[in-house]
Amino acid sequence: MRPSRTVEALRGGGPVLLWRAALTGLLLCAIGLLPWLSRTDPALTVLRARSAERTPDPEVLAAVRDELGLDDGPLRLLGKWLGGLTRGDAGRSWISGADVLPAVTEALGVSLLLMAGALTVAVVTAGAVCARTLWRGARDGHGAGPTGGGGAAVLAALPEFLTASVLATVVGVQLGWLPALGWYGPRWMVLPALSLGLPAGAVLGRLLADLLPGAFAEPWALAAAARGVPGRSIARRALRRCVPGLLPNLGLFVVGLTGGAVAVERIFDIPGLGRTTLQAALAQDLPVLQAGTLALVLLAATAGLLARLAVRLLTGPALRDGALPSLHRRTATAPTWRPLLHAAALLGVIGLGLPRDPLALDTTARLQRPSWAHPFGTDALGRDVLARVAHGALDTLGLALAISAAALLTGVVLGLLPRLSGPLVDTVNALPPVLVALLVTAVVGSGPATPALAVAAVAWAPLAAHTTALLRQERATTHLLATRALGASPFQLLGRELLPAVLPSVTRHALLRLPGVALALAALGFLGLGAQPPSPEWGLLLAENQPYAERAPWAVLAPAAALALLGALAVTVTDGVRPRRDRAVPRSRHRSRAAPPPQG
Template sequence: MSGPVKSALARVAALAGITVLIGAIPWLAHRDPALTVLRALYPDREPDPEALAEIRADLGLDRGPLGALADWLAGLLRGDLGTSWVTGRAVGEDLWPALGTSLVLMGTAILVALAIAAAFSVRPLRRAATGHDAPSSGIGLGLLVSLPEFAIAALGVAVFASWLGWLPAYGYGSADTAILPALALGIPAGGVLSRLCRDGIAQAAGEEWVRQWRSEGIPSTDIQRALAKRALPPLVPQVGVMSVALTGGAVAVETVFAVPGLGREALRAAEAQDLPALQAAMLILVLLGFALGAAARLGGALWEGRAAREAPVAVAAARGHSPRAARLWFAFSAPVLAAVVLAGAFRDPDALHTGRRLAPPSAEFPLGTDQLGRDVLARIAHGAAWTIGAALIAAVAVFLIALALGFAPRLAHPLAESLNSFPMALAGVLVAVVLGRGQAGAVIAVALVSWPPLAVHAASLARELRRSSYMESVVALGAGRGWIAFRHTLPALVGPLSAHAAMRLPGIALGIASLGFLGLGAGVDSPEWGTMLSQTLPYVDRAPLSVLAPVAAMAAFTLATLAALPMARRLPRPRFTARIPTPRKESAPRSKPEYIFTPE
């Protein structure tokens, strides 16, 4: 069976498993569905056993999990998404218009991302075509990806709606109301796509045909067009990945701007425990993510095949970040964040100053107070433990999952390819419904969808190690599987995976904050950065620092981490020593050779 067929079957199996999981939500929820319906429809009625049994019979829950799941799946085949437990109407009456709104918003955001990527690719194309080194995808471009969608949405509301009054802060239905939501979704995606474009141009510029064209005097504009055709095909699948990320990001953006989209409907259904509406919304979002990913992979395969016939395979490596720029960004962001944390670490984040609500910055409160009169500086400092600490726990969990799957590459690749199309926001909603809301649930949700890239990396490293001549000599000398796994494979995986997990740490932290912003993570009174932003956003007119402070903290942490990675690569690398045992079959003793290697 060929690789593409296996990948397709794995994705179909994963989609089927996710569908069954969504169908089983009423039985996995931490609340009794009958009690939820009783409180929604009959708030004055006592939840006695007879009333609950009657509601279970009306909902079809008395048939048990398998019977209810079969009825739900049969309804899907007929095009019936179910009936809302709260409104009593057909779920499709609200979700299909919401899906159209979300598709328009996501399409506009993709156009914004493509425009940003095109703008940031003009200079690299010109330099590469004229023989100059293409600029690296430096840390400066990381400003576009250092903030999640909900933080950019909050900044848009603060600057363009509240301070300048140029655009409306909420609502949807006209051209001016679509600008801020599209920018909030498109700017981070455009930053990611711009960095990929720059790296692709730098890689294509190192091919032999580029130098040959320049030596023959071919015009620079023709070389630029050829470079663009050569560098773009590998990026087409990334548009699919970006579209899946937009599916999750739309939940937060639609919540901020009160856009009646599918993500907002899913979150509303989760808050009301309207499980039929939640099931339908999640299923549509998952199908949308899988469809966008499949379309992008197909388009990338067709385009890449065409480009492969027009030019030789690329051999140059993409350039990394400038060490000097990394040091400058680290020197700017890390001390600022450390100073804020140290200054507020000894302050009480929960002390209420009722007479100083929404107070401006002063000597007593350097960053002002929030809507309850709490010190913003203290809450930012203590919130670092909530956000960064939870991100570290999630990163360790992701690292351990990927390390375990590195020993099973045949299992790692299909699982990673399948779950890579599941948005983080939906994972947060699912975990919140099953386990309840809390910081532990946010960590679990983020870890569940963050391990696929590391698992693929680990599986690739393990496969390369097994195919190396060094490993062949180890096997020939009689080393067993356990010895090879713990003395050779494990040391080779730990270093690269640790660096990869550190690179993913900012994204994990922003994921924790996004779930907190949506109310799916830490409690409303916690100083977690995303939760802080959610609670203070309605008061941006009176206390702008209470909104800008958590946004600045997230940006500083992201930039400091991204800047520290290039600096860490220049440090001395650890050396692992693997000793090969003497084969037992040989009667004469022989010296034990030592193999010293440095895993990449």
């Protein structure tokens, strides 16, 4: 008798735990080596963080080294820190001298509370994005394509830091409806939660709307519609059918909303874990940096474990028994004109702006409104915004496309190896891109390639998690069980059944994340870790013009609109790689002997 998959998973749990522990150890060692890898004297950095006015003479630096034990070397310091953890002691801050553990615990509590609010906003937004798909499926009883792509594209393409800046300025300062700075109660959580939750919810909603038509086209849904089962009940079962495929990515969002909210925490002055870890990395406060990173890794491991358990509970014995129908059908794809329209608009903006000089200064034309001479207005130095957006598009779009392609390839390959990639995904996702950028800068130095390397190092993780989740469900389908019984080899199953069924969804996911890759590059530019002036890179444009958003909103809205247009293009292009599902049987009210929808 063949052992169940649960028993097999338990048997393989030992190597996975060892692999996860090894990854965590390597990450902590890399963090521990950060002050020495940065090619600067850690004692000098700590002294400047403590007192910028104090003269860094050799005697003072020697005293700092002796106080912190820097002469012992990074490995011995790391050993002392790990030994202290076994006693519940994470050390003392090199900058303030305070105990690290209470400060990191407090920052983690703030981030978890903010994450809970952002996750609530994300779930509501995801429900709004896929609501029309659910309604049409429940009403018509067939697998119509997802709807609401344009709105999802705009929401997904909104830079979190730009949304935070607009909400803080308009809602917090001008209207005075909600507080814009600090962290003193539930009212202070609303604007940051909206800034983080809206883009995340748009991506989740689009992924869910991508799977729902396949669920409505499954035999059980068609049979239930033929029997006259209420559409609301069918929609509820279809939603439950699709959620397991999204749970791994939901776990990634949880960690990203906790540790990756650096820009939002900075704008709203929130003492969260992401901001605390970034400040410690910039100041090379090693004990705080290590404790914050360890907290993020543990959070990522916990979120991944809970997501896998939730998938088991929601899917039940179907994964073990091979009783799932496939959500993916390969048929012809209907053409659509919307990608051509969005591409024409984006190319039109680039074509109109390329002949203009993005570096030409005119101090007499500062912050001018849009006109025939300057269709997108001018910035604070009198430079033409249209020219800067067009020239910046070449770098931003080129990098985003290259990173997305590399992330898709890496994600699919590693997604085929879940025991290898599962702990790796959890570990990589625990690192905010900003912290990865600092590590990359420490190893290879600063330069235009630094943000690309940092984003590429983490962009593959959601795609690998999605690939693994879809493959797990596809391996449990009835048609694959029959194909295996007919003698198909593992490579035949992979090449002819699994990959053709999974690749379209993962490719659409990669296209959907294309604006997110551009946003990550923009966020690093906004935080000063990417391109430097006078580069017209979109993130730098947003950072440069954000202080003038109230006086000259066009200078901020132009690159933001370009990002939104890129998002709309990415979402509509996904319809071109969408398998057109078989036409469903219209819903009928007459009774039949068809089986009722599954109960789980």
